[in-house]
Amino acid sequence: MKYLTVFPEARLQHIVRFYWILESEDGYTHHSLADMCPELLFHYNGRFNEILGDGSATPSFTAGIHGQSAQVSRFSIHNGFGMIGVYLYPQAIPLVFGIPAAEVTNQMPDLQSLLKSEAVALEESIFNAAGNSERIQLIEQFLLRRLAVTEKPEPPVFKAIAGIINAHGQHSIADLAATHYISERQFQRQFRHYTGFTPKLFSRIARFHGAMKRYGDKNISLTNLALECGYYDQAHFIHDFSRFSGQHPRIYFSGKSGATDWME
Incomplete structure (x- = not known):
């Protein structure tokens, strides 16, 4: 399994803690533990299933938000995969998506439900990118574009x-x-x-x-x-x-x- 992190450019350091990339040629079960920070996730190779409390499985999104959570979740995939995550500061949710952070607390909305057609274009570009450096560039362009619309003076x-x-x-x-x-x-x-x-x-x-x-x-x-x-x-x-x-x-x-x- 390959895991690495990349730090954001200076203009995004107030909302992005870091980017992470996880890839494997084998199946994997991921334990998602409680976290005070949300993540923006893109699956560019493979798709995980969420393991529910009764042991059944349901497909996860291919792009979406894993909101800040006080809960534990499990996700599993039986084949190789590749995914990139944007580990955000909590205030990124109001600043980037224009909604209170509480709307995604303990939730995992897919990106299309939040951004409609803009999400479709972004997800396609991430999926078709030549590599992870290009994926990060595309994500940073998206975040900067969204901030230009919603950015306000930073509260204490x-x-x-x-x-x-x-x-x-x-x-x-x-x-x-x-x-x-x-x-x-x-x-x-x-x-x-x-x-x-x-x-x-x-x-x-x-x-x-x-x-x-x-x-x-x-x-x-x-x-x-x-x-x-x-x-x-x-x-x-x-x-x-x-x-x-x-x-x-x-x-x-x-x-x-x-x-x-x-x-x-």
Whole structure:
């Protein structure tokens, strides 16, 4: 399996965290864990099926948004595939698509339902591109074109969102509101509009991601990991990690869960 990341050009760094490319000549089951950030996805080779709770499968979109989510999903494909993802900051949803982020929270709308004919043209160009460098160029042209229509002065809450992500959820909500010179009530309202989550839930998922990043560290106990990642104790850590990953952290960090196959 081949996985690589590419960083965006400067004009898009406020909405794009990075691009990622995942390709394989073999089948694969992907575990999609809770994430405070949405992704714009294009399948240019093959098509995954979403595995539902009852074990049945339904075809996923070939291009669409995987919204920020507090849920766990699984997707499977039985043959080789290629896909490119745009890992976005949450505010990209209102800025690029002109809708509140909450409209895609825990949702996976296909691109055509959001953009109609523009989505058809973009998806075709991504599918027919000569390679991934060209695909990224096409995506960046699309994003810049959309921003030119919707772009407005950046509100202070954007820096607070980035601050929570970068600090892996270890911030006081009241302190963030005060730092960015807005009332806590106004902060809560703006935050939900641009992220689709309350600051508290967003921070919990960001803290969970901070813990996930420690995958591969064989020399740390779950207790120390919990404390270093800002949890009150191991019990709170296990509770949140199990909720947002669908598995006990001991299984996840063992590397035997399937959720880390793309990292290997």
